[in-house]
Amino acid sequence: MQSLYLLIPLSVLLAFLIGALFWWASRSGQFDDLEGPAHRILHDDDTPPPLDKES
Known part of the structure; x- marks a missing residue:
């Protein structure tokens, strides 16, 4: 449960970065111009x- 306190803000930060x-x-x-x-x-x-x- 305590790992969610780290993983949820980290995933939100990663989503904003992407x-x-x-x-x-x-x-x-x-x-x-993709083509x-x-x-x-x-x-x-x-x-x-x-x-x-020249040669």
């Missing part, structure tokens, strides 16, 4: 890099 981190991530633009990186992989460039003309 909520604050999620709020910060959404306000800083982490979830703005962009997935489409960027599919549009791969097959052209070889340019050769150096």
